[in-house]
Amino acid sequence: MSGPGNGRPEVVVTGIGMVTPAGADTATSWKAVCAGLPAAAADPRLAGAPVDFSCAVTAFDAEASLGVEARRMDPFTQYALAAAREAVADAAPADGDWDPDRVGVLIGTAVAGLGTWQEQARRFAQRGARGVNPLTVPKAIGNIAPATVALEVGLRGPALGVATACASGTTALGLALDLLRADRCDVVLAGGTEAVVSPLVSAAFDRLQALSRRRDDPAGASRPFDRRRDGFVLGEGAAVLVLERTAAARARGRRPYAALLGYGESSDAYHLTAPHPEGAGARLALRRALDDAGLAASDVAFVNAHATSTPQGDAVEAALVADLFGPDTPVTSVKGVTGHMMGAAGAAEAAFTALSIDRGVVPPTANFEEAGAGVPEIDVVHGGPRRADLPYAVSNSFGFGGHNAVVVLGRP
Amino acid sequence: MFIAYLTTLLSTAYKVPGEIDPQKSFMELDVDSLSLAELGAHLEDELGVSVEEEELSAVTTVAELAELLEARGAVIPA
Numbered sequence: 290m291s292g293p294g295n296g297r298p299e300v301v302v303t304g305i306g307m308v309t310p311a312g313a314d315t316a317t318s319w320k321a322v323c324a325g326l327p328a329a330a331a332d333p334r335l336a337g338a339p340v341d342f343s344c345a346v347t348a349f350d351a352e353a354s355l356g357v358e359a360r361r362m363d364p365f366t367q368y369a370l371a372a373a374r375e376a377v378a379d380a381a382p383a384d385g386d387w388d389p390d391r392v393g394v395l396i397g398t399a400v401a402g403l404g405t406w407q408e409q410a411r412r413f414a415q416r417g418a419r420g421v422n423p424l425t426v427p428k429a430i431g432n433i434a435p436a437t438v439a440l441e442v443g444l445r446g447p448a449l450g451v452a453t454a455c456a457s458g459t460t461a462l463g464l465a466l467d468l469l470r471a472d473r474c475d476v477v478l479a480g481g482t483e484a485v486v487s488p489l490v491s492a493a494f495d496r497l498q499a500l501s502r503r504r505d506d507p508a509g510a511s512r513p514f515d516r517r518r519d520g521f522v523l524g525e526g527a528a529v530l531v532l533e534r535t536a537a538a539r540a541r542g543r544r545p546y547a548a549l550l551g552y553g554e555s556s557d558a559y560h561l562t563a564p565h566p567e568g569a570g571a572r573l574a575l576r577r578a579l580d581d582a583g584l585a586a587s588d589v590a591f592v593n594a595h596a597t598s599t600p601q602g603d604a605v606e607a608a609l610v611a612d613l614f615g616p617d618t619p620v621t622s623v624k625g626v627t628g629h630m631m632g633a634a635g636a637a638e639a640a641f642t643a644l645s646i647d648r649g650v651v652p653p654t655a656n657f658e659e660a661g662a663g664v665p666e667i668d669v670v671h672g673g674p675r676r677a678d679l680p681y682a683v684s685n686s687f688g689f690g691g692h693n694a695v696v697v698l699g700r701p
Numbered sequence: 702m703f704i705a706y707l708t709t710l711l712s713t714a715y716k717v718p719g720e721i722d723p724q725k726s727f728m729e730l731d732v733d734s735l736s737l738a739e740l741g742a743h744l745e746d747e748l749g750v751s752v753e754e755e756e757l758s759a760v761t762t763v764a765e766l767a768e769l770l771e772a773r774g775a776v777i778p779a
Contacts (some may be wrong), residue, residue, distance in 0.1 A: 357713060360714070419745070419751070422742050423738035423741075424738075424739055425737070427735075
């Protein structure tokens with residue numbers, strides 16, 4: 290360790306854009322997350338599915354936000370583009386501040402355009418090949434969110450899709466950090482997106498016993514770390530962060546929200562869907578992220594947890610947090626409000642972490658009442674937002690397949 | 702009737718700028734092949750007529766397409 294950043298060029302967050310179940314923009318989402326208002330509710334799209342509620346994006350009008358071109362985009366691309374536009378507007382570069390050839394776009398997704406495939410499969414079954422829309426492939430493929438952002442915003446650096454399941458958004462941030470440190474880009478729009486709330490996906494996750502079945506109380510269903518948690522709630526949305534080197538942000542007079550100080554990743558190499566019981570892979574990713582940032586675990590003032598409200602996942606993460614950071618480090622999971630935004634989750638949570646650092650506020654874990662069912666006593670912030678001085682924070686993401694990704698953020 | 706329907710569609714959904722001369726081909730109006738494929742599928746969905754790829758190509762004019770829709774008995778949805 291040689292101190293924060295290990296002497297490399299510091300990278301900062303200068304713009305944030307979001308479309309989440311908590312709101313169609315960053316300000317609305319942040320406010321709802323701080324208020325601890327769960328977004329989960331019965332979802333008409335899931336009528337008849339075994340689990341018929343979700344954390345849905347409800348306040349977003351694609352055509353009003355994106356114009357007629359929105360029809361050519363699957364919702365996962367619509368969310369990503371809206372978030373990217375908000376993030377760029379927020380970063381507010383003046384004409385000539387950014388060389389478009391040197392701006393990259395990295396946007397992760399776990400599943401991509403499944404809804405488009407489902408709709409076209411239905412049409413194919415009814416009408417044969419002629420029923421299939423010619424835009425099916427360019428709407429549904431996994432890289433099309435970053436490609437569309439590059440096209441619509443006019444950015445000619447690398448545009449990459451990233452797929453590490455529910456860690457995708459965080460992986461995108463880590464790879465963006467690499468591109469900026471290596472001077473392969475001046476600016477990167479990095480984030481994640483997901484839009485797969487459908488009866489098929491609900492059924493598929495339910496068959497894995499991964500979803501909460503609290504049908505009589507959807508608002509109480511996503512309850513990370515709580516003793517009575519019984520699974521996650523399907524969420525959707527996108528988040529995009531504008532990342533650039535500190536010197537460039539300073540030169541154009543933009544005050545950053547936070548610095549992106551480090552990234553760590555690992556693979557469990559243990560099981561297709563279950564986390565390693567001792568969190569060995571997650572620990573390795575956390576260690577690597579802290580080493581990358583040049584920090585010790587004791588420097589970390591806040592953990593933005595992955596905790597999705599599943600019995601096993603939350604217990605493993607809580608035990609790891611207790612062991613690495615001690616029982617007194619504030620921990621929160623915004624998924625009590627947003628549900629599990631899957632490929633978008635890591636980006637949204639890193640964005641919320643940046644806002645926590647900027648504002649000195651840790652949002653509460655909605656629905657948390659008491660630890661238990663394998664979750665040890667840790668300081669889960671609940672009941673309301675907490676004021677705190679946050680020099681350094683980590684944001685964890687884990688995905689099916691054993692992907693672990695962690696970012697370290699700090700005061701710029 | 703179909704000329705007005707098509708020119709409105711081209712102006713709004715396909716962002717063809719200015720007043721549209723129906724004697725112009727889709728190539729002259731800068732409507733690309735992806736848009737033409739999408740337009741063909743849209744006409745089938747909305748008007749209930751089949752339009753083959755060779756009937757809706759870059760050299761087809763808006764007026765020719767309108768004639769074809771009329772001849773096929775297309776119905777503009779209310």
